[in-house]
Amino acid sequence: KRKEREGKERRMGERCCAAVVRVLVLQAAWALSGGQVRYSVPEEAKAGTVVGRLAQDLGLEAGEAEARRLRLVAQGRRASVEVSGASGALLVSSRLDREELCGKSAPCALRLEVLLERPLRVFHVQLEVTDINDNAPIFPAARKNLSITEFTTLPGSRFPLEGASDADIGMNAQLTYTLSPSEYFSLDLQKTEEDGESLFLVLRKSLDRETIAVHRLVLTATDGGRPSLTGTMELVISVLDANDNMPQFNQSVYKVQVPENSERGTLVIRLNATDLDEGSNSNISYSLQMLSQQDGRDVFRIDRTSGEIRLTGDLDFEDVNLYRLQVDATDKGTPPLSGHCKVVVEVLDVNDNAPEVWVTSLSVPVPEDASLGTVVNGRVRCWVWPASPFGLEATFLGSYSLVLREALDRERVSEYEVEVRAEDGGAPALRASRGLRVPVSDVNDNAPLFAQAVYTVLARENNAAGAELARLWARDPDEAANGRVSYSVWEGGVAGGAAGSSYVSVDAESGRLWALQPLDYEELQVLQFEVRAVDAGEPPLSGNATVQLFVLDENDNAPALLPPAGSSGTLWAWAAWGAPAGQVVAKIRAVDADSGYNAWLRYELWEPRGKGPFRVGLYSGEVSTARALDEADGPRQRLLIVVRDHGEPARSATATLSVSLLEPNEAALAAGSSAASSAVSRSAAGVELGPAAASAATNVWLVVAICAVSSLFLLAVVLYGASRWAPRAAVLxxxxxxxxxxxxxxxxxxxxxxxxxxxxxxxxxxxxxxxxxxxxxxxxxxxxxxxxxxxxxxxxxxxxxxxxxxxxxxxxxxxxxxxxxxxxxxxxxxxxxxxxxxxxxx
Structure with a gap:
């Protein structure tokens, strides 16, 4: 134990010595490098982005940063970085915006203080935020208005423009300018060390306000970033007017007819001159500058503002029958410009003079021995040539009236040229003639008439709503409103059936027949309705035409297998071992809602392919044995049958039939047990069992089939004879x-x-x-x-x-x-x- 304790103390001492050495080495390294770490991070970096491995750069080992509580002393809002306590890495904690932190200053460096405890140490970290192209160029205003006078401003004139600013720095703030295409203006960018950049709009071509009054251009600024960003400003250049256009009349000569009995103050004509200029340059005053040889100063007067010429005196056809006036229109520009026109006033004669009769051929007294043929008093004979619906009737001496003697028809003759001839009774006789033009006005006496009473229209089903089906046309020989025809679908013309207005619509002016909805042949095969054509006369007249719309079938329905073949279940059938080839096992039945070729079905055995023991009738759907069945075929056969129609494109349905192969006695037993329900199976199961499964029922149905075929044969013979020798009337x-x-x-x-x-x-x-x-x-x-x-x-x-x-x-x-x-x-x-x-x- 004593040795173990001494070993622990020795190892602890070694660790303390190693820690002291590391601290001394770190202090020496920081003293040599100035005690500062530098990092760089792009702006807009995502939160959590690693800026640098601060603990590693400070010389700390793994786990030492957390133990010694490595942290930022005063992080502040503007730093947007933090130190990870676990790893000691410097991370981005919130959004870094270089423009917000440093503005246009470059470089953008943040100074951070890092505190390390146990022992206490303070380090300085410098974080440089680099710029990215995240700011588009911005102009001082979205629109700038300029005014330039037409013609007086010479090409080459320059107009200063304010450039755009970019909050980025470096290449991201290097701007280039472009102007939308214009034949009148261009850009000029000048760069000097003293003034920097100066942007000018240069006039390349003289302006004409009457051609283009306002020029709208787009000035675009593009920075040098990758990718580049742009900013735009609209230039609205208004062209100021100059008096460069004189007043213009729409005619050089005006002709007016005025009856001679017109009262004073009657409006003769209202003149109007236009000036393409604006403002005072387009204010016009009118004046009568010159008259014809006849003095008309006291007869006509013109209003200087409105240009109205009115009568101020009396007109007399027998005195003066024609006046020629000249009118000047002068604007108020500087200098003023004038336009001119002539007004020819024709005075119309009215019957304001009583007839006068002179007798110049009367010889009196008449000698009693005067020879035959002597003219005593001349009589005038008048007649109409050529023969026409008109005639002459004498009203009183020397006067005749042109009267109507026959009915007129404007659709046959719309205008008559009549010549009235007169011949006196002198010797030799003298003749005179006068041509008259008599137009015939129209009345609404003709109803619109279709080209045929019944129209046949063919339309395929599933047509798009709004598709044009046909165009109807009715002729009305009347003119103007009496001959202007409008069309509509009339529901009152056909009793019963589907309403035509539910499926079709007709354009009132052109007569085009449109489909209101897609047509379905399975729902509607024939639609009969009437189209009415009504003219705009008073009273209006109408005509009708019957439209028979036949819907043509398309292959839009797939074959449907009779239940339960149409369900997801499997059909079952039985066959006996040793059954000969051609033995019918079952029959697949299907229907198709389409018609004709689209409903003609064929049956194909899809699985198994190759030389299987079964086959299916191509058009009958009967499943039969392709060869004699043996034990090698297995106890059960699964058949996948595809039913297709002959449409384009073809549609199909599939049925699965499971055929169980049984011993002959088992097949007979299965047939006997199913004989009671064979009729129900045929109607509900969608499969008819073969003779091997229901031999008794087959005999009964065979007799019925023979009778039916015989009846159909006799009926076919009768129909063939009727169709062969009966008169064949056309359907349409x-x-x-x-x-x-x-x-x-x-x-x-x-x-x-x-x-x-x-x-x-x-x-x-x-x-x-x-x-x-x-x-x-x-x-x-x-x-x-x-x-x-x-x-x-x-x-x-x-x-x-x-x-x-x-x-x-x-x-x-x-x-x-x-x-x-x-x-x-x-x-x-x-x-x-x-x-x-x-x-x-x-």
Whole structure:
């Protein structure tokens, strides 16, 4: 024990000596280095960032900083650093902002005091905060307004601008300036040691206020940081006006007609001159500077402010029938500028003079032996040429009235040129003539008329709301408001059915037919409504047209397996060992809500691939044995069957069928136990068991099937005879015969007149098949007269046209040929394309 105690005392003494030596070495090192540690940290460093290993730099060992309580003496708010008690590292404790701590001073150094106890020591730490580019250049104001006089300010003139400031230092505060593109202004930056930087806006081109009254430019300052930051200031340069534009009249000569019986003070004309200048340079005064040879000073007067010329005297057509005036418009600029125009005043004659009659050919007395043909008193004969709806009626001696003798039709003749001829009874006779132009004004006597009574419109389902379906056009031969037609959907024209206004809308002016919502073929196949065209006459007249909107089917529905095939469960079936090839085990049934080719389903065995013991009928969905079953096939087979339609793109559904392979006696027992519920299984399970599973039920259904097939055959023969020899009336009017085509479930095509076939897939409900035909729109009407503002009708459909439908029908031939040549159910040779047998064969 004594030896152990002596050893402990010796080791303790050695430790004290080592500590004293370290302190002495540390003091000597600090004395040599001035006792100061320097660190550098960038501003905006995150809290917790290590500035330096203070304890290690002070020569302390691990854990000694915490034992001797290494800390900052007076940290203060501006330090934003702290000493970690555990590690002795100097850490950032809060946000460091160099601009807030030191402003523009460089470098930015913080002096810290660090206290170390046991023994007590004080150290000085210098922390330099380096600058980062965290301040964008700032202009003194966001906008600066300048005023420059047009034309008088010469190119090369300079206008001082205040530069931007940047709170950063160094390269982060080195600014460059750019100006938005302008053909009138540029920037000039001058740097001198005495004045520093001076920024000027330089005028490159003379300004014209009438061209551009205000110039808006953007001055951008960019610093030299990485990445660089920018600041902007808007320069608003207002161009001051100079009197460089003279007043201008919109015409050089004005012609005015004034009746001679106009009262004094009557307004003759109101003149208006414009001056592109502003302020006093655009204030205009008017004056009559020169008159024609006829003295009109006492007849006309002009208002110097408004430019109105009024009568101040009486007019007399028989005295003066034409006045020529000159008007000056002078602005109030310095010097003043003037504009000129002429006013020609024509005095119109009114019937203010009674007729005067002179007798110059009367010879009296008349000798009794005067020969025949002697003129005693001349009579004047008047008539209208050519023959027209007008005629002359004598009112009193020497006066005639032009009267209407026939009904007029402006749509046939809108204006008549009438010549009135007069011939006296002298010898030789003298003739005179006068031409009259009689325009015919319009009345609203024609209702708008559509090009056809019934329009056929084809639209694919799932169309976008707002898509254009067609354009209707009604012609109204009237003019102006009487011929201006507006369109609307009229609900009162068709009784029953879906409301057309719920699905479509027609543009009131153009007649374009729009879709209000996407169409769904499964919900609506045919929509019939009426479009009414109403003119703007008084009273208004209207015309109607029936629109038959046929919705074309798209492949937007996937095949649906009948329950429970559509669920996540697995279908079950049984087969006996040794069953021969071709033995039907089950039947997958599915329906497709689409129509035609989109609803034609095919069945494919997806798993297992290769040479499995089972196969599935391509179009029947019957699962049968591909070969004789043996024990090597295992006790159970799991089949994954995919049902696809023929749409573009094709849609599909999958069904899982589990087939249990049993001994013949077990299969018979399973068939007997399931015979009672076989009818329910066929309707609810989505799978029909094969003969091996329900042989008794198969015999019954076989008899029923034979009877049904016989009945359908007789019905088909009757329908074929009726369609063969019955008169074929077109369904819709239009160019060429109209044909309805529909697809059956096995891919054959049937033909019908005015009726669509019903398509039944498996045991699902019947649904109308797709009807395909050519639209019956006539060619567009001829171009209307110049006064007619009705638009030309465009193509009926943008997406579906007659050529598209014909090209779609051409797909029937290769399809039918392939089915005719490749299907086992077709015994006769393929008929010729286009023949009745080709169209009606099923």
């Amino acid at each position: 009017s239009g160019p060429g015969p109209t044909t309805l085509v529909c697809a059956s479930e096995v891919g054959s095509w049937s033909y019908s007149q005015r009726h669509s076939r019903s398509l039944c897939v498996a045991d699902g409900a019947a649904k109308s098949d797709l009807m395909v035909f050519s639209p019956n729109f006539p060619p567009p009407p001829p171009a209307p007269a110049a006064k007619d503002t009705q638009p030309e009708p465009s193509a009926l459909l943008d997406t579906v046209s007659g050529n598209t439908l014909l090209s779609s029908l051409t797909h029937i031939q290769p399809f039918w040929t392939s089915r005719c040549a490749g299907s086992a159910g077709v015994q006769a040779p393929c008929p010729r394309a286009g023949s009745d047998e080709y169209l009606t064969r099923a």
